[in-house]
Amino acid sequence: MQLLLKIGEFLWAHGAWGLTFVALCVIVLLIVDEDRAAIWRARLYKAIFQVTGQTQAEKRYISNDIKGRLNKARRSHYFGKALLPRAVDIVWVEGGAGAINEIREGEFVVRLDPSREQEKNIALLASSIVKRTTLVGIRHSVELSLQLAIDLNLIKCLLAQIGNKSALDYFFSHEYTPQLGGNAAARGWNDQIAILDERGMFTRILLVELEDFAKRVHGMPPRLFMAGEVEGLVTFLHRIATKQFGQLVPLQFQKAYIRVAIIIVARTYKLIRSVEPYVKRMNALLNKDFFSIYMIAFDKEWLGEADPQSYDVFQQQLTQLSTELDKGTMAVKDFDVEYSCVDQGGNRRKARCARYRAPDAKIF
Amino acid sequence: MKEIVQAVLGTEVSSFFESLNLLQTFETGQLTCHKCGDVITVENFRAVTRHHGGLKFSCNKNECLSSLAALEP
Numbered sequence: 001m002q003l004l005l006k007i008g009e010f011l012w013a014h015g016a017w018g019l020t021f022v023a024l025c026v027i028v029l030l031i032v033d034e035d036r037a038a039i040w041r042a043r044l045y046k047a048i049f050q051v052t053g054q055t056q057a058e059k060r061y062i063s064n065d066i067k068g069r070l071n072k073a074r075r076s077h078y079f080g081k082a083l084l085p086r087a088v089d090i091v092w093v094e095g096g097a098g099a100i101n102e103i104r105e106g107e108f109v110v111r112l113d114p115s116r117e118q119e120k121n122i123a124l125l126a127s128s129i130v131k132r133t134t135l136v137g138i139r140h141s142v143e144l145s146l147q148l149a150i151d152l153n154l155i156k157c158l159l160a161q162i163g164n165k166s167a168l169d170y171f172f173s174h175e176y177t178p179q180l181g182g183n184a185a186a187r188g189w190n191d192q193i194a195i196l197d198e199r200g201m202f203t204r205i206l207l208v209e210l211e212d213f214a215k216r217v218h219g220m221p222p223r224l225f226m227a228g229e230v231e232g233l234v235t236f237l238h239r240i241a242t243k244q245f246g247q248l249v250p251l252q253f254q255k256a257y258i259r260v261a262i263i264i265v266a267r268t269y270k271l272i273r274s275v276e277p278y279v280k281r282m283n284a285l286l287n288k289d290f291f292s293i294y295m296i297a298f299d300k301e302w303l304g305e306a307d308p309q310s311y312d313v314f315q316q317q318l319t320q321l322s323t324e325l326d327k328g329t330m331a332v333k334d335f336d337v338e339y340s341c342v343d344q345g346g347n348r349r350k351a352r353c354a355r356y357r358a359p360d361a362k363i364f
Numbered sequence: 365m366k367e368i369v370q371a372v373l374g375t376e377v378s379s380f381f382e383s384l385n386l387l388q389t390f391e392t393g394q395l396t397c398h399k400c401g402d403v404i405t406v407e408n409f410r411a412v413t414r415h416h417g418g419l420k421f422s423c424n425k426n427e428c429l430s431s432l433a434a435l436e437p
């Protein structure tokens with residue numbers, strides 16, 4: 001609202017030149033952001049369809065709305081290199097008398113319903129895209145019920161981001177609940193994955209590691225131990241996600257194709273005193289042949305209420321730690337993101353997750 | 365790289381099968397779902413892909429569509 005008021009003041013002050021400038025800014029924004037442009041095109045075609053009733057306008061509304069929303073959502077929740085699931089483009093197949101179509105190997109044609117059922121179209125496409133472009137090359141190494149739990153949670157993440165509550169409702173009532181309903185094994189995995197997602201460890205750690213795992217085992221025949229590594233990784237992360245204060249859980253997972261270590265910044269007094277123990281820990285882990293090392297920190301909001309001064313020192317030390325890990329170790333940083341998550345008490349908290357790897361680790 | 369998905373509007377399913385030269389096979393109930401085996405009709409057709417040379421169809425059940433979408437080359 002404030003932005004609109006400022007734009008209004010600007011236009012009032014600069015007249016026609018101001019209007020031209022604002023129009024140019026909007027055009028540049030739309031050109032730069034392909035997904036936002038698709039959403040605006042969808043709104044335009046929806047209006048045309050409502051006025052004229054033309055099928056072509058309806059089709060353009062359906063396809064632009066779906067691809068704009070899904071592609072925008074997918075950009076903001078994945079942290080690997082390949083940005084899974086992949087961006088989607090929708091091309092309409094024109095049938096009718098005289099038209100000849102051929103479906104080539106691997107091409108996928110899906111029926112979409114009229115625009116009054118757009119929430120169903122969005123949920124359906126999200127589901128198809130996740131199935132087609134995630135866990136590629138390792139589906140044979142992941143147990144079916146775990147695959148289902150990973151797919152359903154990824155679709156849920158995508159749909160939660162797109163800002164269409166009807167699509168999320170449709171997904172929960174027609175896909176999520178029915179598919180888990182009669183499958184006790186999938187429900188078990190889903191409970192674990194849902195907790196990882198609440199702590200922010202699903203898209204930031206599990207999917208990133210599975211993407212690297214897929215590249216490491218590419219071209220190899222499926223082996224039983226590979227499935228065991230994937231299941232072991234989920235259980236390893238779940239134990240960390242459900243760890244009680246002071247409880248000791250394994251922080252290293254070292255197998256043939258998945259080798260992950262976690263550094264949790266948990267003890268306030270330890271960080272406030274010095275960042276040195278964490279830097280030493282990173283250096284020790286770098287010599288132990290891990291493919292990736294994560295630093296996870298959860299914000300001490302309660303500390304802000306009890307002792308604001310210590311809270312400020314904690315935040316400064318956290319930033320200092322990040323700088324020291326960059327400068328004082330050989331670790332190569334892949335990403336460092338701040339996000340909000342839900343803790344075990346159901347409270348929303350800020351958190352930070354950074355991924356590092358050894359300088360000589362093979363990059364995929 | 366983008367994942368290209370081809371789409372058919374629900375009201376144009378018959379003309380889509382006609383363009384594939386499969387209308388007669390479709391109308392006589394010879395096309396079946398790759399997973400559950402149900403006969404594909406105008407009402408229940410959901411998706412089609414070519415896998416290892418053959419066309420595979422899916423009806424509108426979620427598990428059938430999921431299974432078709434997850435087929436690896």
